[in-house]
Amino acid sequence: MPHSGLSLSAEELRAFGYAVVDAIVDRHEHLRELPVASIPSRTRMEALLRTGLPEEPSAPGHVLEEVLGSVFANTTRVDHPRFFAYVPGPGNVVSVMADALVAGFNPFAGSWVAGAGAAEVELVTVDWLRQICGLPPEAGGLFVSGGSMANLTALATARHQLPEETWQDAVIYASDQAHSAVTRGARILGFAPDRVRIVRSDADLRMDMAALRRSITDDREKLLRPFCVVGNAGTTNTGAVDPLDAVADLCEAEELWFHVDGAYGAAAALSDRARPLLAGLGRAHSIALDPHKWLFQPFECSCVIVRRGTLLRETFRAVPSCLKDSDLTVEEVNFRDWGVQLTRGFRALKLWMSLKVFGAAAFRRAIDWGIVLAEHAEARLRSNPQWEIMTPAQIGIVTFRYRDEARTPMEMDALQRAITEALTASGYAMLSTTELRGRVVLRLCTINPRTAKEEIEQTIAILEEEGARCAAATTDTSPTRAQ
Numbered sequence: 207m208p209h210s211g212l213s214l215s216a217e218e219l220r221a222f223g224y225a226v227v228d229a230i231v232d233r234h235e236h237l238r239e240l241p242v243a244s245i246p247s248r249t250r251m252e253a254l255l256r257t258g259l260p261e262e263p264s265a266p267g268h269v270l271e272e273v274l275g276s277v278f279a280n281t282t283r284v285d286h287p288r289f290f291a292y293v294p295g296p297g298n299v300v301s302v303m304a305d306a307l308v309a310g311f312n313p314f315a316g317s318w319v320a321g322a323g324a325a326e327v328e329l330v331t332v333d334w335l336r337q338i339c340g341l342p343p344e345a346g347g348l349f350v351s352g353g354s355m356a357n358l359t360a361l362a363t364a365r366h367q368l369p370e371e372t373w374q375d376a377v378i379y380a381s382d383q384a385h386s387a388v389t390r391g392a393r394i395l396g397f398a399p400d401r402v403r404i405v406r407s408d409a410d411l412r413m414d415m416a417a418l419r420r421s422i423t424d425d426r427e428k429l430l431r432p433f434c435v436v437g438n439a440g441t442t443n444t445g446a447v448d449p450l451d452a453v454a455d456l457c458e459a460e461e462l463w464f465h466v467d468g469a470y471g472a473a474a475a476l477s478d479r480a481r482p483l484l485a486g487l488g489r490a491h492s493i494a495l496d497p498h499k500w501l502f503q504p505f506e507c508s509c510v511i512v513r514r515g516t517l518l519r520e521t522f523r524a525v526p527s528c529l530k531d532s533d534l535t536v537e538e539v540n541f542r543d544w545g546v547q548l549t550r551g552f553r554a555l556k557l558w559m560s561l562k563v564f565g566a567a568a569f570r571r572a573i574d575w576g577i578v579l580a581e582h583a584e585a586r587l588r589s590n591p592q593w594e595i596m597t598p599a600q601i602g603i604v605t606f607r608y609r610d611e612a613r614t615p616m617e618m619d620a621l622q623r624a625i626t627e628a629l630t631a632s633g634y635a636m637l638s639t640t641e642l643r644g645r646v647v648l649r650l651c652t653i654n655p656r657t658a659k660e661e662i663e664q665t666i667a668i669l670e671e672e673g674a675r676c677a678a679a680t681t682d683t684s685p686t687r688a689q
Contacts, residue, residue: 214266222266229274234299238656241633242289243282251280282636287657288665291638293442293470296502296654300563301556305504308552315552316542317529325539328554334561335495336511338476339468340488346515348544349507349553353469356494356510357436358391359545363492363512364434364463365395366521377425379403380436380467381413383443388436388467401430411597411642413437413448415456422460434463439484439493440471443640443649445580445600447471450486457491466490469508471601473500476566477573480601497557500573500602500653507553510545518544572655576602579652583662592670596647605640605647608673619646621676628672635665 214222254276284295314320315328332347350356361378368376378397380388382404392402403421408414422432435457437448450466457464466472466487472495474480475487487493491513498507512518523543542548561569580599587593587606596605608625610618622639623646630636640649648669652662 218266222270225267225270229270230299230302233278237283237285238287240283240286242286242636243630243633244280245282245630246280254280285654286636287654288635288661289654290650290652290665291636293499293651294654295498295505296656297498297504298502298560298564300560301503301507304556304559308555313552315550315554316548317540318538321552322538324552324555325541327552327558328541329539331554331558331561332509332511335473335497335509339472339490339493339495339511340475341490341493341511341513342488344515345511345513346518346544347509347511348518348541349509350545350547351506351553352498352508353385353467353494353496354387354390355546356469356496356508357385357387357465357467358394359510359518360465360492360494360512361388361391361434362395362546363517363521364465367463367517368431368433372431375401375429375431376433377401377403377430378434378436379405379418379421379432381405381407381438381448383407383411383413383438383441383446384436385438385442385467385469387469407446411441411444411446413453415449415452418453419456422456422462432460432462434465436465436467437486437490438471439466439468439487439495440474440601442470443603443642444597444605445471445603446597447483447601450484450489452486454486454489463491464489466493468493468495470496470499473497474573474577474601476501477570477577479574479577483601500576501557501569502572502655503556503560507557522546575655576653576657579657579659579662580604580650582659583650583652583666586663586666590670592673596642602653603649603651605642605649607645607647608669608677610677613677615645621673622646622648624676625669625673628676629665629668632668632672634668635661637665 283289285297313324315324318325328349332349336345336347350359365373365376373396376397378392378401380402389402403425405418405421406414418435425432435453437450437453439447439450454464468487471480471484472487472493475484493511494508495511496508497503498505522545541550577599580602584595584599584604587595587604592609594607594609596607598604607618607622610621613621626637626639626648637648637650639646641647
């Protein structure tokens with residue numbers, strides 16, 4: 207007799223499943239009423255959840271109550287319409303159901319033999335993204351966990367085009383606004399720190415082309431091998447887009463690989479408002495983009511696309527004897543041969559299903575709304591001289607500072623952080639800070655399509671109240687002033 211200890215009856219499973227769906231729907235309907243952030247101490251979480259290994263079963267309903275009351279209740283709600291920190295994860299309900307289907311059917315998305323349907327959906331969905339980015343039909347790619355893995359995969363593919371004996375002298379170029387995923391990926395691939403050139407950005411925080419040219423020339427004179435330039439299609443700090451056409455021209459002239467880190471902004475090319483800002487995107491040799499940002503998917507839905515898709519297979523294919531049976535022709539795609547992962551889940555389904563259910567036009571309007579919200583926030587901030595705009599609204603991000611001319615630069619930095627912490631403590635909204643040119647600034651990211659303009663206005667009103675309160679609480683004898 208088979209052991210049935212890891213199963214539920216059909217009736218129990220339906221009841222459990224209905225309870226889970228009810229919890230998801232209830233959260234979706236009432237999310238706006240909940241506080242944005244919940245950041246308890248480690249001590250508090252240990253008291254709630256630390257137990258020994260459970261030997262005996264518990265009722266599924268009781269475990270679900272613990273998950274809802276102790277786990278998710280103590281998690282910052284990054285899909286909340288007033289979560290403006292970092293990069294929100296708005297998600298969408300159809301993709302939630304798609305992820306449930308993937309978990310329930312558990313397809314293996316690493317080989318055609320094990321998951322032909324999953325592989326074909328991934329091929330189709332990557333091709334949709336290929337079209338959005340303006341890449342040619344021969345481009346190909348695959349879904350990965352996030353921008354870090356997408357950038358790593360692209361850089362590994364780029365390096366593979368060089369003779370192995372030259373890898374030690376190969377040099378990568380990225381701006382001082384590039385995401386840490388780029389430099390971390392280079393480090394994982396074995397590039398020494400002095401083989402990653404950080405090129406300064408210009409006044410608009412876009413890659414300085416003159417500085418890039420000088421750096422490439424200097425390295426050639428040192429008998430090093432420039433081989434890859436990483437351009438930004440929407441920086442995480444400010445939404446800035448590097449001059450992609452100019453970078454592409456330079457890469458063509460210098461015979462360099464042109465990679466675009468579009469984890470934040472590339473997918474926004476679906477929008478007519480954003481596409482002109484991303485001119486040159488389709489000239490890249492490789493692109494990293496995150497549908498779990500501008501295409502509103504649950505997390506772990508990123509994609510890497512390479513201009514000549516066959517290069518992925520040339521870079522990553524490795525077939526041990528235990529997988530010979532599933533090593534079919536090139537036409538039947540085994541995605542295990544296209545990237546790092548052998549065991550891989552069916553990430554493409556959620557984007558495929560949500561695009562089929564809602565249509566691309568709905569996504570286009572949602573992207574447009576996120577851009578409009580940032581522009582609305584900028585206009586509201588400019589209406590009060592207490593605010594200084596540091597960078598204008600760019601693809602859903604605006605940065606700014608609270609003014610107080612009587613304070614030192616260090617005191618001003620501390621004041622920005624205090625205002626941010628006070629807003630989070632209020633429970634109404636959450637935003638984050640970043641540093642631009644060595645100074646702390648407030649940063650508002652507005653990509654959630656469920657956010658209302660009134661919520662932007664109320665958030666800024668609270669920031670103004672907290673700014674005045676925090677400024678009044680600081681005196682000339684504070685520790686910061688004493689420094």
